[in-house]
Amino acid sequence: MKCYPLLQVQCNLNKEPLEIKYNNQLLQVASLLEYWQDTGCWWDGESEKAFYRLIFEDQSIREVFYDLAEEQWYLYKTYD
């Protein structure tokens, strides 16, 4: 199973990310582009995840996910 970088994330009341801390960088979320959930390979014991595609104030786009079992945030994808 691929390892994803752990994140520290601040959320609003709707549990949507407001800012993320990654590589000692603090990134402010400009807006939530997309949200979805994915149960993954549940038959292999993989836990359910909630995904967020975010555009940040620096115009970068990243996908982060929240592991519902571990209750941890991870970085999934960075768009070039």
Place this chain on the structure above:
Amino acid sequence: MSFVHLHCHTPFSFLDGASRVEDLVQRAAELDMSALAVTDHNNLSAAVQFAQAARQAGIKAIQGVEVSLEDGTHLTLLAQNNRGYACLCKLVTSAHINNPRGNPMVIESDLACLQDVIVLSGCRRGALARFILQGDYHKARLQAEYYKSLLGPNHFYIELQNLLLPGDRYLNHRLLELAQEVELEVAASNNVHYACHQDYFLHDVLCCVRKLCNVNDIDPERPLNGAAYLKSPSQMQSLFPHCPRALENTLRIAERCQPLLQEQVFHFPRFPLPPGQNAAAVLRKLCWEGASRRYKTISPQVTTRLEYELRIIEQMGFPDYFLVVWDLARYSRQQGIRYAGRGSAADSLVAYCLVITEVDSLKRGLLFERFMNPERVGMPDIDIDFESRHRDQVIDYVYKKYGSENVARVATYNTFRARSALRELGKALGFPEAELDPLCKRMPFYARADQIHALICKLPELKDSPLHQPRYELLLECCDRLAGFPRFLGMHLGGLVISDIPITQLTPLQQSGLGPVISQFDKDDIEGLGLVKLDLLSLRTLSVIQDASLQIQQSGQNLNYEEIPLDDRSTFEMINQGETVGVFQLESPAQRALQSRFNASEFEDVVASMALIRPGPIKGNMVDPYVARRLGQEEVSYMHPWLEPILKKTYGVVLFQEQVIEIGRAIAGFTPAEADQLRRVMTHSRSQKLMNELGETFVERSVGRGIERTLAEEIFNCMLGYASYGFCEAHAAAFATTSYKSAYLVKHYPTEYYTAILNHQPMGFYPPRIIINEARRRGIKILPPDVSRNGIDFTVEGEKSIRVGLKQIKGLSADTLESIMSARAQKGYASPLDFVIRTTVPRDSLENLVCCGALDSLCANRRFLLSQLNYFLEKRQAHKTGEKLLFNEEVLADLIDFKTDEKLTMEYSLLGLYVGEHPMATWRPLLKQAGFKSSQDLRQLGSSQQIRAAGLLLHPHRPPTRSGRITVFFSLEDEYGMIDATMFEDVYMQYGNYIFGPQNGPLAVSGPLQRRGEGVNLIVQQVLPLSDWI
């Protein structure tokens, strides 16, 4: 803020819905929802169960359907009332009937015919959503406007779903925009496929089964997440925070829909009568005419009983129904089709007078209330067996007489059972087929999918099953959870409904796999629509009786089947010897063992036999006391004098369902309806709670009538032992008539009867080789198939010979058989070469014919014939084309033929029976030397004598027992007949693998012999393959 779910799938969205109807309803009730809509894919099969569950839960059931259109898009349809429901039925029918089976499609323009139906735009597969996701908003708008004009703005809603999928936010944003622009209302739904979030994995597994992929495969139809469950109103609110109107509208829609299928409105068939005649009057006339024919003089008892039944029939509105059935019986007689009414209909004197049944219910003291009860609102259910080959002709008659628009075949729900669940769910979970196949085959065929875990712990042959391993845990859980889920609709073999209104107003129709059009409801649910069912069943025994009777008459012997005496001594003697192979309902080992103890001497004994070897009496420990009392070995006693008139004919033992009703009435003073409920709970219900409640009522009422409490409890407990399916006396009597008469034919005309049985395979308890063996044992000669002599079927030759039919030979097609017969009809075959040239039998079939001896009369050396086949075939070709062969027939001098045992092996593999010597005969010298006894020897031996025996294993089975302990019954076949054996649980645990595992040749058993009456039974203590023993 509240909300109701208007888009839900039950298991009748085959291989898609992952929660049972009751679970969905219960969850909706737990969430305080006032209504729920069920919208399965292209069918309404859940409608009746859904209505019943919703009524019990106190929520409104909204009937709906999700249809597929020609362009592959979906729409959600909800019926507002009965007219709307009828529209859905017709639309779904049209979608199925006008398209290839399994691919129903609605024509968009047909939606214009919908009345009182509310339409939602559907899920992502709806046209609007699809166009938007394709980036074509303009097309989505055109489509929305089209639906609006077609259906009306009050009947079309844009459906919003937020299943937490990528694109859902965008999609819903644009759909809302669309709704505003086109001025349409919106309604939120959650495309529910299961009741709770944690059930999502079942949905995914079912999708894999449906898509024929496994969980490791990617398929766009597989769910991405577990969001499609029955969410609470607050959860739905959080999904649509900016659109409360979408949630509110679900309540408005629900208010506009009436609950349907709540009150039973009957749709009895109308029997066509000339103007001015009414069904009740015609029925009366026919009954009295029938009574005059049945009885020489009509006694006051006949009059009273007939009047009583006719009054109830008229009161309940069923005269037409009886006329329909009378007419079918009449048609069958006119066509020369043998039939026999069975089941509780034989409780009715009306049915007897109308010649629907052959049981005189008055003479037998049978209760009409068992069949029809004025206090129980329900349908009568008349079952009729017809000759198997003519049953479809009778069904065609029904369609022609009542019109195909008013008649439908009933469906069955083909469900997951242990084997199918292991196989299909296993494949979906990624197990290779080669791994699953042996696991499935070792599972008992009767096992349910939710019994697998218990069985692998209990059955000795499964104790070492790999299914115990942790890697199968998920598979077994899926099997357990999905047990009984319907996979597809099949056709009930005999169930038919006739309606007074076009049937598509009540049920959608679709094509079955077997061809005929079926309703989408099974035999239980279809009654919920107010339709009354007929069961027109197919019984091969009736065809056997017909053929045997004709053969007997053609041979110049005098036989009238209808006048067979019911007191033929030699027939009873044969029955008492347990020599009943081929006898209807009396041929199983359990029945044969019973008969050999029973000393049957009159017809009533045969009636009792029908009822005794059933789960009810076996578990209730009624069999031994009954037999002992019957033989005068035990005193007949009654727990209370009021029980004597009820139980006298069964020697104080509760044997029939009618007796339960009578005891309820006589002891506790139950009304007919209460007594019948007691009967129903005792014979069908699995509810301990209900049983306890009834028990308390029974005892209290009995005490109130002066019966001591402890005695009342004892009587009830005695009946409780019967709490499994027991036999209806009327049904037993109906079956006993056929059974006894078939025994008479076996006794007096075995050649003709066994020939007929062989021609109607598969049927009965035993395969053809046992029938042949039994015929041989009775001195009938078995003649091999012969292309020069016999026909396709088994035939009687001479006085006491049966010629094996050509159709018994493996691999011969209908064309091949026809070719053989038609060529021979012109002129007999002079030689093997002549045979090959004049027929079109292909090579592989020729080999089979040679190897099984069918050409022996032309040339006895089979090895030689095989060596000549190439030459024969080339000669045939040359004969066709006029070519000359370059070489002549090759004669291989001194080609030694196959040995006898080689020939026997070939014959058996091609015919499935032993024409020549039985294989056990080849073992016999060795067996004799080793002290083994044959089935013939056993009759001379005493009880308790320790013996060894051997034979081919036949019919191992494990019927339910009172103690719950496993007892195995099986037979061993040798050249002289059969040895019946019993194996108790401790021995079964040790040797069960030899009985239920893979078979490799004959088995050897040892143990003491048990004599009971005329019969012998071996109590098995040890089992081994014979090859290991000797």
